[in-house]
Amino acid sequence: MSAARTITVPHLGSSHVGYALSEPFDESLPTLVMVNSFTTSVDLYRPQFDDEELGRTANLLAIEPYGHGSTRAGYADYTYWDTAVAALQVLDALGIERAFALGTSQGGWIAVRMALLAPDVVQGVVPLGTSMDFESPRSRELGCWDGIAFLSPAIDALAEPVGDGWVIPTDLVDAVLAEGFGEVDDETRAFWHATHQQNYTGDAGRRRLRTSSINLRDRDGLHGRLDEVRCPVLWLHGTADPVYSVANAQDEIGRFTRSPQADLQVVEGGRHFLSASHPEVVDRAVVEFIGRWA
Template structure:
């Protein structure tokens, strides 16, 4: 099977192009599982899922890239996670998909929840991986989560000034992301992501997208006051080796989905922050079970 990588035009933010990837040709007889990637990655984060024949047979796998990531571009110059949620919903509409389950890794998790809040008739279930529903708060740090302000502020400051068109993202930025999110990667995987980041974040436009993506990560709004409005089932998967958000935080926040017909946390031993990449077998199996239970 071969992936189908395309873009779709939507009206949000003055007109936008959303990058999307299907694992194979769309089958209207199957449910759709939307995949939303983590900070500064792209649809390529989900290569293990696209390569899993059992998962591909259970659902249409559709990766949608948020603003600031991959091939997604907007006419307007600024964006938030709420904008990415709206864009994803408009992309589904443009693709003729009326209902979907949504899986998101880290920032993809809070985009997924925003989609469910905005369009409960469209989003029929949520799978969140290694995420947090809070802003980068003192509360989350007290529960063992990272210092997102300390991690992101130096990069935001370093990217403040315009650059030439020959600029590409520094290697150390990519290394910092994958050291934190994966505990490091193999030499081959590192070269793959270095090439991917250099293509996605090049020139002054790339610098600006990278900076805004980092600002959004640091300065986002929390969702605690809204989680009781989520009415679909929620499966939260969290790795015990996650260096960014803690299991203790996930244990508190899963209980905030008080109106979900089924909100459940599962921990994965040794799982990293980018859980779909570090533990694809466990994530894929849980996703298949979730799809079969709730569709």
């Protein structure tokens, strides 16, 4: 993958959006937009950029949401809808008229928001390890995590301004890694420690981290809008996902009632960050999906 860079879009008083794009860009191929999970960066999709068959199938474009990586907003606050708008503006700025949208966890509901906002642009959606609900009692009854209990202590701890020398605490990074990857080796842990501490430094970093945490905890659900998604949907979900359950995915895939096809593929042993834990399974499914619907 190429190094993460930024592109300027007009949303939120002008924004610089962090992205990575496979090279060379082939106008004859479809494009796959990939949106990363909570506090991670475009680096979450390194396995996809390394996959030669996937690279022959589509141009790969990873985009960092507001509050993540190199993305910066002109305004002080933002939601997941804002990232969906900005991602669509990145496509426009790059001259890409249509694309498939894949997203992990929060990236999944951002991808669906993109399809809702621009049905003529988004050709298909591939949610990974995600939920279309808010952090509701219903989702917890179906075996999903208690996101309110997980996030509220961090939100409270990040409420006060900090000095320039502040960096994200490694215990918070480790909590994200445990939920997303499960067990990780020392090299992977060190990489994500360094990446998080580069992205979340000083008071501006504290504020981005807190806003991202609030967005995750307090987001709006999409149940009332899912019947407006008109593109195909391929949802992949791991059986070892501790955040959102297979039972929740089985319920929610049936809510895409106007999609030409909405399928759920359950991945045995798959973790929450499914594109990282089972890249071969995800990549082959995406190749087939794009080949069918491009």
